[in-house]
Amino acid sequence: MGTLFTVAKREFSGYFATPIAAIFLIIFLAVSAAFTFFVGYFLERGNADLQVFFNFHPWLYLFFAPALSMRLWAEERRQGTIELFLTLPIPLWAAVLGKFLAAWLFLGVALILTFPMWVTVNILGQPDNGVILASYLASFLMAGGYLAIGSCLSAATKNQVIAFVLTVTVAFVFTAGGAGFLTNLISEFVGKSVLDAIAEISVLPHFNQIVKGVIALKDLAYFVALILAWLLGAMAVIDYKKAG
């Protein structure tokens, strides 16, 4: 447990050693606000909720999460530090989980910094703060899912750009699999059971449920399973790469 914390701490402070953290946070906040106000017509809708703000999150994370996760392992491989890292007495699970938690926590910080949205909506009206809290939880869990995908794919290459592109692609499949336009398109070709299966592994339906304020065990379990599966995948990839 101690090493898990040590790894996460080193990794997390690594974000702040360069201007990357500040740049990331500024762009994340600017883009999420811009989407909400200019694309989602947050003010014009006249509803005292953060629905439009959260609706953009799956698409926002599609790019922001891979940008964070791409360096997790690819950079270690490129710099050769992976050889130092993996020969220290750190259990593999702690190495993988520690790096993931650092990235997740960092996105958590970005998410918390969107609190002015929450303040705004509370000034303008009387929103259901329970639903907003649930939405933040859903958003955070979804971020974790994307980052776990990114961890695994970052472990597979020493090229951060490749890690980024692969992660965006896989994350897109996981997101869009449940999106209306795509299901409509493929419903022409496949049966309902296949559609249901795709929707089941897709992020969106689970995300949408929690955003509505319905926190069901099934949806929470989905995100936990998604994260664990991809982190186990990351461990398998790292172990496989040891075989050269």
Added chain:
Amino acid sequence: MTDMIVADQLVKDFGEKRAVDQVSLTVKRGEVLGFLGPNGAGKSTTMKMLTGFLKPTSGQASIAGHDVSTASMAARKVLGYLPEGAPLYPDMTPWSLLHFCAEVRNVPSELRRRRVIESIERTNLQSVVMQSIDTLSKGFKRRVGLAQALLHDPEVLILDEPTDGLDPNQKHEVRELIREIAPDKAIIISTHILEEVDAICSRAVIIADGRVIADGAPSQLAEQSPLFNAISVVLSTDKVQQARSILEALDDVQEVRVQSLAGGLAKLTVVPAASRLILNPVISTLGEAKLEAISIRPEASALEDLFRQLTVSPDKQEAA
């Protein structure tokens, strides 16, 4: 004495290419093994397998009795490793990196500071501890890598080219350091500086094309070279022909090699028959012939000569 480092028939294939072929070696406590070989011979790959970073295609490795693949954590705890090129996190400072390693290695928090300071002092990093590793010179980076490997006072050290990139003074310091800590540790260092092997290693293993081709004490290996006990004589070029013929006439001399040097000088390498001692006959013969030499001394490059003989493939030797 127990075998602290064991490689048992290690084989590593990268695709079609066999990088390491049946390498077996053992290192006991108190031994410093010098791992020699040309670039690409498989030194680093062997070391990576010993540390558990790479899985061997076949064969086993163990550190202090712990199999590196099945008891990897136990093996890593007693191991200090300097990887090839001393990779380090560029955005950290030596201070924060060493603290990170100490924490990961479970050094109790009250001892941590002292251990970190000790290893900083041992590797002379005091002047740069708070500078980001990014900005350090190659020599300093190498020493941070060493500090990291020595931090927990490990029983086993595997150092891949510990003196690469250091200036002569720093090389000397690192060698002294290794000599100092050697008695109660088992150490493998890879190098292609042969004088280093003479200076600090109790044993040398030469590998080429992934195979061990020589294993023994450096002096034993040197004996295998025809240049063992050879004498080198430097004199001016006009005296070379005469000196050569009278030296070749000596009973104990097998051959005399000539190499021209700058400044109108030439070097004769007088190779003895059957490693006999020929220093005195050479001196007296030249003296009787009134051939003034600039220097006469034992040839020091026997190990280097053996290394070249063993590791340069025959076709390349002909070309050279």
